[in-house]
Amino acid sequence: AQSVTQLGSHVSVSEGALVLLRCNYSSSVPPYLFWYVQYPNQGLQLLLKYTSAATLVKGINGFEAEFKKSETSFHLTKPSAHMSDAAEYFCAVSDPGTGGFKTIFGAGTRLFVKA
Amino acid sequence: EAGVAQSPRYKIIEKRQSVAFWCNPISGHATLYWYQQILGQGPKLLIQFQNNGVVDDSQLPKDRFSAERLKGVDSTLKIQPAKLEDSAVYLCASSPPRNTEAFFGQGTRLTVV
Numbered sequence: 454a455q456s457v458t459q460l461g462s463h464v465s466v467s468e469g470a471l472v473l474l475r476c477n478y479s480s481s482v483p484p485y486l487f488w489y490v491q492y493p494n495q496g497l498q499l500l501l502k503y504t505s506a507a508t509l510v511k512g513i514n515g516f517e518a519e520f521k522k523s524e525t526s527f528h529l530t531k532p533s534a535h536m537s538d539a540a541e542y543f544c545a546v547s548d549p550g551t552g553g554f555k556t557i558f559g560a561g562t563r564l565f566v567k568a
Numbered sequence: 569e570a571g572v573a574q575s576p577r578y579k580i581i582e583k584r585q586s587v588a589f590w591c592n593p594i595s596g597h598a599t600l601y602w603y604q605q606i607l608g609q610g611p612k613l614l615i616q617f618q619n620n621g622v623v624d625d626s627q628l629p630k631d632r633f634s635a636e637r638l639k640g641v642d643s644t645l646k647i648q649p650a651k652l653e654d655s656a657v658y659l660c661a662s663s664p665p666r667n668t669e670a671f672f673g674q675g676t677r678l679t680v681v
Contacts, residue, residue: 462608485668496572496659496672497611504668543610547668554599554668555624558610 457559465565472531476544487545572673586648593662603659
């Protein structure tokens, strides 16, 4: 069964500092991996996705993530945090089933950005 | 293109009452999902439809929750009777055929008092 573990329910960085949000997954088949962002009172918005092409995936708003099969990780990074990055971030794993892709989410990491 | 539409945005009910949520997915998306997101947690898949058939409802509390997607387009999720622990945001999402990405609606925030 697939699962996702996000290390750290809260992460706090200063504006301009590196953002690193950690995600480890387990999957019985080559996975598809995602990072979603959720702003208050909003639905989830896709930041980026890995679908077995390049292991370094670039997303919106300057975020990127690297798929490391040996470490079963898909950590999200951004070189320089901006105040507008403050939100909840969810890592997710998906694999194909008989009825389409089933996506499982991690518990989320709330990112705080200090001025 | 229009996104996933959900209504209502907010709902407050008393325990033991019934409630229904509605979702209209993006046109052409065959797969529809309902997720429950309790405060401080990640979304939990309740039920997944492929067209009008149920693919996965293993996490749906079937004694009180039901969902349907009769014509393979829009969907309703019902809770009857509601419990305090059902307070959560209910998210609907849809995916086009053979696509890994789920597109989410804004959700319905349910408060059971």
